[in-house]
Amino acid sequence: MDFFRRQRWDIIGKTGLWFSISGVILLAGILAWTFHGLNYGIDFTGGSLVRYQLAKPIATTPDEETKAVATLRQALESIGIAQAEIQVESGNGFLIKTYKVANDEEAAQRDTAIEGKITEIWGAQYGPVEPLGRETVGPVIGEEMRWTAIKGIIVGEALILLWIAIRYEFKFGVAAILALAHDVVATTGMMALLHVELNSWFVAVLLTVVGYSVNDTVVIFDRIRENRGRHRHAPFAPIVNASLLETMARSLNTVLTVVYTLLALLFFGGTVVHGFALAMLIGVSFGCYSSIFIAAPLVVWFERLGARRKVGASVGSSRPAIATVGGMTIAPEEVDEEGAAASGGRAKVSAVDTMRRAAEAAQEEKRRIRRERRTKKRGAGSKPGAPGKGR
Secondary structure, eight states, X not given: OHHHHHOOOOTGGGHHHHHHHHHHHHHHHHHHHHHTOOEEOHHHHOEEEEEEEESXXXXXXXXXXXXXXXXXXXXXXXXXXXSOEEEEETTTEEEEEEEOOSSHHHHHHHHHHHXXXXXXXXXXXXXXXXXXXXXXXXOSSOHHHHHHHHHHHHHHHHHHHHHHHHHSOHHHHHHHHHHHHHHHHHHHHHHHHHTOEEOTHHHHXXXXXXXXXXXXXXXXXXXHHHHHHHOTTSOHHXXXXXXXXXXXXXXXXXXXXXXXXXXHHHHHSOTTTHHHXXXXXXXXXXXXXXXXXXXXXXXXXXXXXXXHHHHHHHHTSSSOSOEEETTEEEOGGGOXXXXXXXXXXXXXXXXXXXXXXXXXXXXXXXXXXXXHHHHHHHHHHTSTTOOOTTO
């Protein structure tokens, strides 16, 4: 854990780089989303539901049902019927949900092809195969449910903004919400770019990514608040940079444990969970990235923006042209275009050094206050007419 604390990585100093990377990713995803659209699956578009029944049961246990579904799915993919939803009914029946087709003739041809594959695999041992009919079904996730999900995400982010603003400061809440919006848009854009088929699981992915990302962000914000309260006279940007280095091990360890599991699902889970695992892997990675490289730098950017406004107001008034940035009083000429005064300069220091210097500054401030108090007491005691010790 001390490895990251000892590093001299200037994360906040490279804010422009992190924002540029995110901008490129978001732009690519939004362009793919706009011109190609999302690849909605059966749950969004609806489809056809066909049933077949065998004379004898082929599956009596959950394991046998899983094997039967996998075998039939592989057979259907070989004839071009991909991403079908397959379910075993009563041990000897299949319920298969597929895409809509242009007309009844194509639907009949597809039904015949499915029946032929079932007969080819199980007909000799468990047949004959009896078709029980076909029906058209609507989308599981209709237009109304999509808007309900969007409204739910918006309301959730508004509540997160309110909670973080109360617990920390308003600028922390705004930074967290912008980071969450970054994660949702980036994940959706990457799904459009990769043309991954999306079904009902994608709504669960987005909500999970939002929860994961805000949890990681709050941990970092908590460390920033703790360090800022402990070292009130230290510049704000170095405190944030040190807080990021102090929580880096926790953030990486958390995301890696999730990534390892998702990679196992992605490579060994089969086609059924492939899209879900890929979306979760992308979303969780973006969530970790935004917590470190988007949310925290945004807080520093908001802090510098507020400092510049204070400096501008003081310059335009008759009061002395000074302002307070991160607990440090500065003059307006000390605030350059890059906010160097707010960051305490461009010197690269580790989190350990930053905290040590902040502690030394706090101790020096305490000693200065004590010296001023002693000077005032001595000055009061030496005033003319003051009673002497011998009286």
